[in-house]
Amino acid sequence: MARITYETRKDWQNYHLTLTNDIDDYGIFDREEEGCCAKGSPLSGPELFRATRGPLHDYIAKAVKDRVAAGMIGRAWSFAPLAGSNRRELDLTGLQGCTRATAADLHPDCSDAPEDVAFVRGGTTLRCLVEWAKNLSPRRSIMTSGTHLGPTVAGGFGTASHGSRLGFGGLQDMVMGMHLITGEKESVWIEPARAPVLSGAAASRFATRIIRSDAMFDDALIHLGGMGIVNGVALRLAPYHSYNVLAVVHPLWPDWEAQVEQGRFREIAAQLGHDDDPAFYEVTIDPFDNDGTRDAIHLMYFIAPPGLLPPDGGDGTPLPHAGDSIAGFAKELVRRKSESEAHGLWPEGFSAFSYYKGLVREFYGAFTLPITPASPALGWEHLHRDVVTGNAPGALYNASYAIRRDEVGRALPLILSAARDLEPAFLNTIRFVTRPSGTLAFTRFEETAVIEIDGLSDNLPDALPDEVPDEARAWGVFTKTGAMKIRTEFDLNGIDYSMHWAKLGQLDAPKVERDFGPRDDPASPIGRWRATRTALLAPEARAVFVNDALRTYKLVP
Template sequence: MPSLSWSTTPHWRNYHHTQDRLQVETAALVPGPGPSDAISALRKTAELLGAVLAHAAQKRAPVNVLGSAWSFSDITKGPGGLAQTTLAQHVWRVDPADLGAAAVNRDRMVLVHAGTTIHELNAFLEPSLSLATSGAHDGQTVGGMLGTGVHGSALSYGGFQNHVRGVHIVTGPGESWWIERGPVPWLAAASARTLANHVVLEADLFDATLVHLGGLGIVNAVLLEAVPGFVVDLVRVKHPLTPAAIGQLQAGDYAGFAREVWPPSRDTPYYIEVILDPFHPYAGYRGDAHNAMVTLFYKREPNRAVARLATLPDVPHEPTHEPLNLLGRALAAQPEQDLLLPLPQAVAWLVAQEFKTEPAPGVAPRQLTWGGANGPHVRQKILGWEIELYNAAYAIERAHLTTTLKTMLDAFHTHGGGHQVFTLRFVTKAAGLMAFTRFDDTVVINMDGLRTLNSADAARCVALALERDGIPFSQHWGKQGVITSTRVMRDFGMPTDSRSRAGRWRAARYRLLSPEMRGVLCSDALTAWGLA
């Protein structure tokens, strides 16, 4: 049976080394032979997670729950212990007898341990099924992605949390909840009651759990609805991006934009990602073309041989196209004599060195599964030292894209600019009360680059300029922007207002957790954001 392994970690760092802690008590879920059916297995891991919360309550110390610890922000930072979930990874096809009336596509339903990585989930689903979207990195866990509201750039889809139909969350020793939106159940009532001692079908409670911020309990499992398996044609182009092309993105004319940057395009892409050089032109966004690197995915019916090839364990997945990975690889490939910290203007040039255009003229695009096209982030080193990366992300309304870019670029240059590129991704109707992609049509503008004082200062100036110009925006909960309680209240309302997003989320926290457990499940970030 699964068990808990307790240890003291002498020196803990998160994935991106933005947090350091010494002598941290750690509880890790360790897999072992156990029940083969999902409900029994998840009951056991819920019992173990409840024991972690009981131990923390006895010590009167908080506990922070970890997936892959990818987040840059303080969302997993605090003075207490750590609970590590990534050793327990499992995905189950759901027995039709365990499904309720809402599960029309019964062959697409899977129950997933929250510690399961997206890599493992893709490997389980493909090629017959697929995720509709995910982040640009496949090492994050399912529970961690719900923690901060991870998005992709699928043009007609929300964040990863939009796949979720039910959440099993542990809120104390012997206490767990099965939560769905309702009113019709996705998981059969008898199965839900076997799994959890509280079964609730309520929209507000469900929407709160979809972006839980680590403050509602420990997510044990989720019920996901996948989509039919598909592949994507992969196109990558370098193209000067004109104001007219940015206007097409703002208007949602994605087919026209695709033809502008890749003339062979004949239909609307499924996915668009745009990397901009913020130093081209230097004098802000005043009508000149930007140097840009554009990735397009076109959704296709699967060629079964190709789809299967992309998921074989001995075939490497496509290296992720995210700028942070491109920058790390470019720096690691530089000759040792050129390893001085580059000027801010050099970062886009370095990213462009690793951005490989394809296909060649007259050649059909490569086809990959979703998992094959969104491969792992790989840490890169220079002379044995890991490259430290910076990432801030701002969600804005797509209707304001042109004016927002001008404001951001002008602010970026205020003190000389950061070691960063700008990356545009697109999200539609993301689920979750606290989704930072809160607009119906959202553009996420990332500032991706090296962790320097220049980068942090540029991101700070950008946020202040957006506020000065009255442009609505929100910041990614898991990244390095400066999130304050004032900004949370501006974006999500007063936590004391039962009608606001923040108020409804906090009401869920108070309903799910006893006062004792609210003290246990509390990070430095939740306190600073005014949500604890």
């Protein structure tokens, strides 16, 4: 039987140490007797969701009775105070489980085959999901994820988290329908009318209300913890592929900006040495490129040809992304500074970018050109790690700004200009998202480029107390300042941008209103999101589902 137990957590901290809170009632959702999530559940999809709704209704009833706000926590990977900011919170990492749909579960108009539709509980981590899916017959995987597989499904898609799968949206674009626990006794199955998923009989096994509406589904997707508890989702699985990897350090060439802006990614691949359509592309640039060398680290994945599977290069060696390099960079910086005679000055030529470049050369060494059928190839589960390298997440400051892809050329010099006069404590990675779903997706352009800022955080000494001295807090100021200066440059130069809901960069109510408002206009994205929230939540539950981020952004009254 699923249940919730409560304890008190003084000085609770989120993963990135950006939020500390005394949580008087820290609920822990437990369904342990069901065993390892990655093995899959013996329950049918409707029974999987039915089995966990009871304690979630009780959680809401208790909050209503006590007249308190009550939050939900996934892996608490959000830097922003979306999770863990209330005095009562529910840790939903135990709300795990996956099972496949059957033909009887599906709506007659569902165009997906049952083997491509999974029932996935909200607290399931992406790691668990991919491990479960790869053992299905035929094997399955997911279309996209962020850099790591640590986040939960509900926390990931509910903040419009994304990777850089070309021609695809964010995590929310894998979601076909949602089961939201919305009151003491009420719960909703919501799916788009344009693409119905579940039969009424299947959905009514676990939900008290069924909504088929394109607009309401789109509104509820980017839930930000404000639309009730995500008990589970129907999720579209992807065919299983192995991917060839191209990881090269190569300066940007004169046509690069035009190729990116026009989505000519195959030409970029060809220029880098492999003439094929990439499935994934991200590029890391050096914002401290004072000499105009335009040095860049390019990472691409290509679907490996079917048939004879190439050797799996997944020997457990971590394949780092830019954010993974920061803890190691900090430690090396401490070492170099202590060795440096010019103590107190930044070690000459040493930067976040140069350190990551070294890591790429070291860890991606097996992936050489040319890519042939004999080249190593990795499944999605091997391409991504669970946690940041060194598991010292507080070391990392991260902000993400979404811009129109066709403004990348205009944005690049502004990013460099923002870094001027700062120390090289951070780097920038650009990733791509196409036509993402969700009314409040911060990746709100038809073709979006997301500028990531990864760098040293001022929490560094807390994350690595034995290795980093307290004075190192000052290094985090460079990253923070760099992130803010990019915003200023974009504002001054008319680059339209939105900010990742779950990350840093001082997102506030006026910025949210500029991007998604006006707040009081029922036709604006905020107005529509709020109206759907009101329609979904039982009246007594509306004051329950709030958190500090929603309050700060004035998304809730």
